[in-house]
Amino acid sequence: MTKIKLAVFDMAGTTIHDENSVAKSFQRALNQHGYPSVSLQEANEKMGYSKPQAIRDLLEIHESNPANITEELISEIHDSFVQGMLEFYAEDPSVRPVKDAERVFEELHQMGILVALDTGFSRDITDLILKRVGWDDGRLINASAASDEVEQGRPFPFMIQKIMKELGVSDPKSVIKIGDTEVDINEGHNAGCLMSIGITSGVFSKEELIPHHPTHLVASLSEVLELVKAYELTHQD
Numbered sequence: 001m002t003k004i005k006l007a008v009f010d011m012a013g014t015t016i017h018d019e020n021s022v023a024k025s026f027q028r029a030l031n032q033h034g035y036p037s038v039s040l041q042e043a044n045e046k047m048g049y050s051k052p053q054a055i056r057d058l059l060e061i062h063e064s065n066p067a068n069i070t071e072e073l074i075s076e077i078h079d080s081f082v083q084g085m086l087e088f089y090a091e092d093p094s095v096r097p098v099k100d101a102e103r104v105f106e107e108l109h110q111m112g113i114l115v116a117l118d119t120g121f122s123r124d125i126t127d128l129i130l131k132r133v134g135w136d137d138g139r140l141i142n143a144s145a146a147s148d149e150v151e152q153g154r155p156f157p158f159m160i161q162k163i164m165k166e167l168g169v170s171d172p173k174s175v176i177k178i179g180d181t182e183v184d185i186n187e188g189h190n191a192g193c194l195m196s197i198g199i200t201s202g203v204f205s206k207e208e209l210i211p212h213h214p215t216h217l218v219a220s221l222s223e224v225l226e227l228v229k230a231y232e233l234t235h236q237d
Contacts (some may be wrong), residue, residue, distance in 0.1 A: 002194065002235065004113055004228060006169045008160055010179030011119040013047065013202025015101045015221070016129060021088055023047055023203065029081040030055065033073070035062045044203050048181030050120050050153030052078050082122060089128045097133050098201065104221045105140040111232065114142045114167050118159040120183075122148040143167050154183040157191035178224055180204055185212045195231075197224060 012018040020040070027043040038058055046054035055077050059069045089095055105115045117135075119126055123146040130136040130144065143163045147153030150162055160177065169175060176195040177188030180202025188196025198214035199221070200206045206217055218224055 002171070002173050004111075004176055004194065004231065005171075005174040006114045006116060006164065006167060006176070007108055007224075007228070008116045008118055008163060008175060008177045008188075008193075010048070010181070010184050010202075011117050011121065011126070011129060013180040014178060014184070014199055015098050015117065016133065017094060017096050017098050018202065019094055020044070020203070021092070021094070022085070025084040025088060026051065026054070026081055029077050029084060030058060030062075032080060033077045035059070037062055047203050048120050048154055048179065048183035050147035051081055051122070053153060054120070055081075082125060085121070085125050086128060089125065089132055095129070095132055097135075098221060100221045102140060104225050107225055108228065109140075111228070113228070114169070115140065116143040116145070116163045116167065117141055118145040118154075118163065118187075120147050120153055122146055155186035155190055157187060160187060160191040160193070176224075176228070178221075182209065182212045185209065185214045188215075189213070195227070197227065199224070 009015045012022050023040055023043040027038055027040050030038040042058060046057060052074055055074050063069050108115050126144060126146040135141045143166050145159035145162045150158035152158060164175065172192035173194045175193045176197060177184065177193045178197045178199060180199050181204055185196050185198050195215045197216045197218060198209040199218050201220060209217060216227055
């Protein structure tokens with residue numbers, strides 16, 4: 001019997017309340033560096049990706065001269081984005097856990113399941129968020145991985161694999177992944193997770209997530225808990 005040992009959750013839009021602030025900050029950074037035609041919809045479509053990769057992808061659409069797409073330019077835009085996000089997560093009153101997130105984490109722990117976070121953010125933003133919402137003490141979150149700590153971010157499996165190694169979990173079929181974007185779902189698939197669950201509380205709708213073949217679709221974190229309990233009930237020794 002395969003027992004679930006680890007649940008890996010996305011952050012913004014999945015476990016951290018987000019009112020499109022990430023996409024807006026991302027769009028603003030590109031606009032300010034000479035790409036005013038980058039739309040909020042385009043920025044939203046890149047949520048979940050590591051931000052340097054997302055910047056490169058959008059520059060390839062909006063920059064007519066490929067020679068202008070340099071590592072220096074990508075770094076400058078990313079630095080602007082990071083600064084905007086650091087200011088937002090340090091000061092904005094809307095920053096808070098998603099409803100039921102902490103209860104779900106606690107109940108998973110009670111079931112013997114480790115809880116981790118992974119994100120398209122860099123480590124500096126990740127740490128600021130964890131501190132802001134009080135998740136930096138190791139009580140609710142056993143581990144976290146940021147996109148700048150691995151060779152490539154989502155949809156590649158490296159963040160999940162990093163967390164598994166850190167927590168001593170060897171079998172990906174004992175891991176579930178939960179997130180609100182296509183790259184979250186594909187990350188779970190690429191890591192070989194037991195479940196790759198799409199949640200519709202973030203930037204992607206049910207209709208937008210279905211084509212990426214999530215193992216399950218839920219509307220809330222409470223429904224994730226219900227899925228886990230149902231699985232555990234039907235896979236008892």
